Amino acid sequence: MQTASKVVVVVFDGLRPDMVTPDRMPNLAAFAEDSLWFREARSVFPSMTRVATSSIATGAPPALHGIVGNSFYYPDVTRDFVLDTSRAEDIALAESRLGSPLIAAETLGDRLAVHDKSFAVVHSGSAGSTYAINPRAAANGHWTFSVMGRDATRTPHAVDEVVERFGPLPLRTLPRFEETDYVTRVFTEHVLGEMDPDVALIWFNEPDTSFHYKFLASEDTNAIMLAVDAAFGRILAAIRRRPDADDIAIIAASDHGQISSSGVADIATLLTGAGHKAARGSSRAINGADITVTGGNMGEIRIVDGDMERRDQIARWLMQRDEIGMLFTPSDDPVLGAVDGTFSTTLVGLDHVRQPELVYVLRSATDADEHGLPGLGLITGGVPVGGGMHGGLNRHELNTVLILGGASRGGRPGLSEAPSGIIDIAPTILDLLAIPAPASMRGASLIAAATREHRPRTEIFETGTGAFRQMFSVVRRGQHAFPVHGGRVT
Numbered sequence: 001m002q003t004a005s006k007v008v009v010v011v012f013d014g015l016r017p018d019m020v021t022p023d024r025m026p027n028l029a030a031f032a033e034d035s036l037w038f039r040e041a042r043s044v045f046p047s048m049t050r051v052a053t054s055s056i057a058t059g060a061p062p063a064l065h066g067i068v069g070n071s072f073y074y075p076d077v078t079r080d081f082v083l084d085t086s087r088a089e090d091i092a093l094a095e096s097r098l099g100s101p102l103i104a105a106e107t108l109g110d111r112l113a114v115h116d117k118s119f120a121v122v123h124s125g126s127a128g129s130t131y132a133i134n135p136r137a138a139a140n141g142h143w144t145f146s147v148m149g150r151d152a153t154r155t156p157h158a159v160d161e162v163v164e165r166f167g168p169l170p171l172r173t174l175p176r177f178e179e180t181d182y183v184t185r186v187f188t189e190h191v192l193g194e195m196d197p198d199v200a201l202i203w204f205n206e207p208d209t210s211f212h213y214k215f216l217a218s219e220d221t222n223a224i225m226l227a228v229d230a231a232f233g234r235i236l237a238a239i240r241r242r243p244d245a246d247d248i249a250i251i252a253a254s255d256h257g258q259i260s261s262s263g264v265a266d267i268a269t270l271l272t273g274a275g276h277k278a279a280r281g282s283s284r285a286i287n288g289a290d291i292t293v294t295g296g297n298m299g300e301i302r303i304v305d306g307d308m309e310r311r312d313q314i315a316r317w318l319m320q321r322d323e324i325g326m327l328f329t330p331s332d333d334p335v336l337g338a339v340d341g342t343f344s345t346t347l348v349g350l351d352h353v354r355q356p357e358l359v360y361v362l363r364s365a366t367d368a369d370e371h372g373l374p375g376l377g378l379i380t381g382g383v384p385v386g387g388g389m390h391g392g393l394n395r396h397e398l399n400t401v402l403i404l405g406g407a408s409r410g411g412r413p414g415l416s417e418a419p420s421g422i423i424d425i426a427p428t429i430l431d432l433l434a435i436p437a438p439a440s441m442r443g444a445s446l447i448a449a450a451t452r453e454h455r456p457r458t459e460i461f462e463t464g465t466g467a468f469r470q471m472f473s474v475v476r477r478g479q480h481a482f483p484v485h486g487g488r489v490t
């Protein structure tokens with residue numbers, strides 16, 4: 001049975017659920033109070049934006065959608081540089097070399113199109129994130145607007161339409177006040193006011209950007225959080241003004257959390273010092289390197305010539321480093337990796353054919369940062385020390401905002417501790433519109449979950465060699481294991 005006439009989805013990039021409080025985000029906190037809040041919702045690993053966006057779109061972990069990192073070495077596409085999925089040209093290159101879509105799994109957008117449902121997206125993230133939320137938007141007859149301009153969307157006519165009505169695209173500033181205001185106007189007046197699609201989604205690039213560069217809970221960041229919260233208030237007001245407001249489902253979500261950085265461990269430089277010529281993913285050149293290394297607070301290490309002896313040697317060397325929190329290698333075993341002491345990539349849902357030979361996560365802890373927010377970890381660089389980061393398996397990176405309101409709350413406002421996550425968003429939207437989800441969607445509709453009592457049982461795994469020991473915990477629902485927390489034990 002169709003339980004909503006329309007679905008409105010609001011995504012706050014990087015928002016931590018423990019920051020949804022009446023003082024930081026009054027409109028969202030009040031909405032949560034009156035809605036069904038999945039307080040234990042989880043992202044996927046790596047907890048990065050394009051990986052998570054692909055999981056939101058496909059209702060599945062990276063093992064299924066194949067976006068195994070924000071950037072990843074993909075020799076089938078190019079051996080010249082590490083693919084950067086934020087770039088439209090890299091995605092286009094991948095699709096032309098592969099002769100197939102970069103995200104092949106059926107998406108929410110694809111399924112909506114089959115059922116003649118319209119889907120409009122207003123996005124303020126990178127071209128790659130904008131692509132990933134509805135990769136076949138043009139073929140699906142859908143509409144995706146990007147505040148980054150015509151080149152950042154597969155439906156550039158959406159940008160033309162918006163600029164014609166609302167004027168030039170806003171200048172990019174930090175925090176992103178102007179972009180937040182512009183996209184909110186586009187969403188409330190153009191998408192909800194004129195287009196009136198079956199599913200409407202807005203993606204705010206904040207508070208993620210300010211968390212990274214202005215730090216979690218700083219004065220600037222608190223101000224932009226209030227601004228995106230006010231934007232959410234404007235969206236709710238636009239919905240409530242409608243005569244059919246009661247039939248509209250509203251989903252508020254984030255793609256991952258963030259933790260503050262406490263110091264730098266530059267893995268590429270360390271490995272070069274240990275005798276392995278390393279090319280950084282961000283360098284856009286491999287130039288005869290032995291290995292490619294991506295960064296953040298976790299990353300992949302690829303052996304360019306495929307020499308697994310080197311991989312094993314690097315893994316064992318990293319286990320002796322105090323900066324390393326976790327290590328994963330591909331394996332036939334569901335828990336233990338091919339290299340003794342590592343976990344299997346299968347355990348974290350990363351076992352796609354594109355997976356790297358070795359994945360590291362830098363050490364993090366649940367200690368409080370200078371603003372009293374739990375979660376502190378090392379980074380390879382990229383943002384100033386103290387700035388926020390995500391990608392790893394700290395519970396404060398993995399825990400996401402997931403709140404079902406309006407016609408989707410099932411008449412039962414409250415907190416749910418049911419196992420849930422970003423992979424459930426697409427199946428939930430489809431269920432609200434009475435559309436069956438494709439079998440590839442590992443997520444489940446939370447409309448049904450909301451009516452059942454769950455007592456999540458946490459499974460804890462541990463492995464290691466010598467002084468290196470790592471743990472990882474999951475909560476299982478059927479075949480899917482939601483990642484809860486992982487890190488170094490000693």
Ligand SMILES: [Zn+2]
Nearest residue numbers: 013014049255
């Ligand atoms: Zn993000």
